Amino acid sequence: MSQAGTVMQAQKMVEQLREQAALDRIKVSDSSRDLISYVQQNEAMDPLVNPAENNPFKERNKCILL
């Protein structure tokens, strides 16, 4: 019976929403600060911000004198 199916769906939806409502949310300010400090800590390793000396994609000097 489609009625039973819809009720089941509704029950599942309610369960899902209950779980979501019960989540612990932290403040955007705290979370943003964490994100920012993570980015700043890893800035040195980011090859776009701090290009590495030995970039493997760069063309090496190809002149070979025999």
Next chain:
Amino acid sequence: MADLEQLRQEAENLRKKIRDARMAVADTSLSEVASEVPPINRISLRTRKTLRGHLAKIYAMHWASDSRNLVSASQDGKLIVWDAYTTNKIHAIPLRSSWVMTCAYAPSGSFVACGGLDNICSIYSLKTREGNVRVSKELQGHTGYLSSCRFLDDSRILTSSGDMSCGLWDIEHGQQVLGFVGHTGDVMSLSVGPDNNTFVSGACDATSKLWDIRVVSATRPSLDMRVTSTPSLFFPNGQGFATGSDDALCRLFDIRADQASSHILGSEERGRTRSQTRRMSEKEDETTPTKPSVKRASTTTQTAKEGEEFLERQAKQAKLDENGDKAGTAEATEAEA
């Protein structure tokens, strides 16, 4: 039997509760918190390598974990595995179906996967005893096109499909182990979190869903998006993910605050943007100036690997926009040293 009307009412109450809870923690925005951060220097991008060989539009590419090899999939019916340092082709794999839309490189480097309009995720073994590349498994079960796939390890792969579901597959037995159902539109992309236990999916129903592989139902479904959401990408520490959208905005979602913490305008004209996490120091309202060769969102990247992937995608897109459907090329770009 519970009353349907009662359940509907309860659902509505819960939704309101969730909205209120989100607003309660929205005490600021990322750009406000980042306003004190000094800006970074302009990043200049240079094409370092051009990988030529495909004969038609390239739909997807994926870097290997060594950030040296990569696999690309083209609708000329080939998967090509490249050595990006030398531009040599390591493998050229003919596909049974040329309508490929996605490809993936296993973290171990031993397998690649692809799929598309054939609704099948095909796994190819690169390290067979005989030395040749062959199909090791064909994962059938999706009733819609394969839009994206990502290996968790050599024995498990996640897929997203136009049939509005995602799947977790046991490769050895060729079976789907878990189905992630809930989206009401084609699922276009997925990105696995750094802990390999969660992934985010973006779909044409204007939502992104965050799933926990250990618990089948979505842990954080329906994070609020406005329009069709396509690409999605996890932030490297797992605390957030970014999405690109048909409303020309890239959004950064903060998982712990359960909401979008910032968005940037990717391109002046309306259109699909590529997903990208946002550099903390850039102001929210500034449209990042774009260079001629990079038309889409040009904010910077989080990790080297993801960054290279993103740049490759961008450069390819730019190239495709210039050349239309003619011979496709893959370009690896890298910041100027």
